[in-house]
Amino acid sequence: MSTQAPERFLDYDKSLACIHCGLCLSSCPTYLETGNENDSPRGRIYLMRAVQDGRLPVAGAAVTHIDRCLGCRACEAVCPSGVQYGNLLEHTRDHIEKKHQRSPFQTFLRRVAIEKVFPFPNRLKVALLPARIVKSLGVEPMLPKFAREALSLVPDNANSATLPEVSPARGETRGRLGFISGCAMTAMFGETNQASVRLLNRAGYEVATPKTQNCCGALYAHSGQLELARECARKNIAAFEDGKFDAIIINAAGCGSTLKEYDHLLHDDPVWAERAKKFSAKVKDLTEWMAPEMATCKTKPSDCKVTYHDACHLAHAQRITKPPREIVKAVAGNNYVELAESDVCCGSAGTYNLTEPEMAERLQNRKIENILKSGAQIVVTSNPGCLLQIKAGLKKAGSTVEAVHIADFLDRAACD
Amino acid sequence: MHPEGKTSLSPRIVDAFMAIVGKENVVYGEQELLVYECDAYTLEKNLPNVVLLPRSTDQISQVVKICAQEKLPIIPRGAGTSLSGSVLAVTGGVMICLSRMNRVLDIDFRNRRALVEAGCVNAWVTNAAKQKGFLYAPDPSSQSACTIGGNVAMNSGGPHTLKRGVTTNHVLGFEIVFPDGEIVWLGTRPDGSEDVPGYDLRGAVIGCEGMFGIVTRVLVKLIKAPQAYKTLLGIFESVDEASQTVSDIIAAGIVPGAMEMMDQMITQAVEAAYHFGFPLDAGAVLIVELDGLAAGLDKQADRVVEICKKNKAREVRIAKSEQERMDLWKSRKRAFGAIGRLSPNFLTQDGVVPRSQLPEIMRFIRQTSDKYGLRIPNVFHAGDGNIHPLILYDERDPQQVKNAVAAGNDILERCIELGGSATGEHGIGVEKIDFMAKQFSKETLDAMKMLRRVFDPETRCNPHKMFPGSKRCGDFAGKKQISA
């Protein structure tokens, strides 16, 4: 099975940091589903190394199982050896995209849908138009399964309200924040963005949303298109550089983790490395910023059971699990219930439900089962992908449980 | 790769397996099998012929019957966290992996027991029981990943073994598929009483390293979580003084829940990794955890502080909150991971000495370190006299690889000379086969083999492990090794 030793794509020391202990296995969603070592973090690192050492070709087993990785980084959060799995994965995917010939359908999905539509809010809005028409006509059953699955994710009430360039603080101004509006957030959850800004204004911050910002580049980085991701990063750094912001706030966990890693992404770029570092240091998830404000934020208590789903890119990539719970608990009080497997990926994982629909659906079902078992009437989360995936799953299950973004949840409860 | 490892199975047999467990649960073909060539012990490697991921006892019994007909080796596998190559497919064979049989089936709080599938992760049992104030006591450092079936096969222990005992003290009974496919229940049944007449065959199977059959469901004991904990951190100038403290605490009639020691080098690495606040200049730190009824704990803690001080402890800290206690344990349990920051590779040994010999073996380890010019930090279950010297080396230097293996052997031989043994908890597997002949007489080994043949007359179940004279894989490459 040996092939010629390929060019180096893995950082030798980073991949050797894996001591093959297996402690990451039980936190990996795909391994929990299949029980196959190839679908585990330890197995995938083994496959990456085997490709690097020329023991396996860039095809077959290695591609199948690395494609199936959600990139949720649950493994990274539990690894005692500090293995930077996300980094190894991005470089391996980059290598696979360069060397591996995919089927025409997969190429279309990856090159057109993911790279040319999702990262552009306006294109995404146009692309969503036929989806909305199909939905309103009720002809979904006539579509092929993969299209139906994709369609089921489009929210019935997608809204794309835009934000003013500057929103003033309420009362005395305590500081000035930059706000990242996000592609999916802008196209489908415009009102959530407005709610987020309202919360920050209410807490006494002026919020600026520069028009020159663009996609954070997460979708490129995760699908192995590092150069395109770097281009996005440079544009955003430039957009926020002159603003003198106390922090740069993001309400989508997926984007947040990428924004916080611009310093790694541009590490080898002499012009941008320093600027990227400064930018990344300022990025804060909305919940990180708002949790300390809860002491002074007045809310109406919720009268039904509420639970919280950890978005992978918040819990694992950014290790933020306490602040969002503090916020939800501040509102829900004794009505808060912990969700079983709250930090196991819901299967959304960016564009994963387009490229790996089968596993995405299995994980969606697993998540919905846990939500239903919790007895909660509201499930709160902090990432658009998770919201879409969970909403669609709940609808499929015929459930009345409501999935809401944490900004909307808090905004609804806030009272002056 | 071993020559026999290359023989692939006939499509007829593979089809038969697929018909039983489902096509997607048969891992087949060299590319897909590669990740199954080793467990957490990576010095030796070989491919199994096929890996099966069954979902029920019945499926296991059916595939095992085919293996019996076709005279194929069977290798049970849990999470593959074994540190001694116990899951290595030395001559290929059919690996039966319990990863999909991982549910907690039933918890009977009234009788304080839980019925779980053998692939259930150790920590999940406590997770399922803790809301009602119960826990499953054996807590190997790998507990977040290793399976109850693997624990049964290895008779695993952990830091809290000192007071509560090892796996065999907490497993009431289990269902096992023998190598001929027969399904039997040994020990207490889920609805049965704890007294079982006749030989304790349950006890005979625990610690068999997967050689007597495949355990499929396990009935474990739950214990009431201690009402209170007092966790102390003693800071000492030297390992000797800390070791003496361990002996003195036991001699004073105190049985702590756990007593764990880290020497200076490992403490520094752990501090760099987890920022707990360990002193960087201390010769050794000793974690002593007392647990039980809140009433008597303070007095015991005072006694422990006194003993530490008598042995010239520089300082004794007491964890002030549950969070601090958890952080301390996290640092301890993940200590081996921090070692990845000190050295590209390391080899661990798992010897045991009588507690009173701890100062002696630590001195010997220091000498060995000087002799071979390799650094050897130590983190270990001091209360049990179970040491884990971590021999640091760089696999890119062949001389260092040789020295590391030699240093490990010297240390284990010394453990045996001091009246201890070559393994406390990681098992023999393929790694420590050579020590069996040093530790046991031929007669004893023959008796063990006879016992094995009772369960597996053809010695087809997890073959080539444990006994001197077993076949070995040729491939001996220095690779990262780890410890608990």
Ligand SMILES: Cc1cc2nc3c(=O)[nH]c(=O)nc-3n(C[C@H](O)[C@H](O)[C@H](O)COP(=O)(O)OP(=O)(O)OC[C@H]3O[C@@H](n4cnc5c(N)ncnc54)[C@H](O)[C@@H]3O)c2cc1C
């Ligand atoms: C970081 C780390 C820390 C560790 N700390 C400790 C520790 O503190 N204490 C300790 O005792 N060990 C420790 N270990 C060793 C290891 O975790 C234990 O031996 C554990 O019990 C193995 O469980 P497993 O599920 O991974 O089994 P595997 O490694 O898959 O298998 C181990 C053995 O059990 C057999 N086996 C597995 N499942 C079954 C079954 N269902 N029926 C029959 N046989 C079976 C296999 O054939 C093999 O012989 C540690 C390992 C690591 C990597």
Ligand code: SF4
């Ligand atoms: S990634 Fe980390 S936890 Fe997983 S096997 Fe490697 S070292 Fe262990």
Ligand code: SF4
């Ligand atoms: S990123 Fe998620 S899916 Fe991928 S290996 Fe890690 S835990 Fe598994």
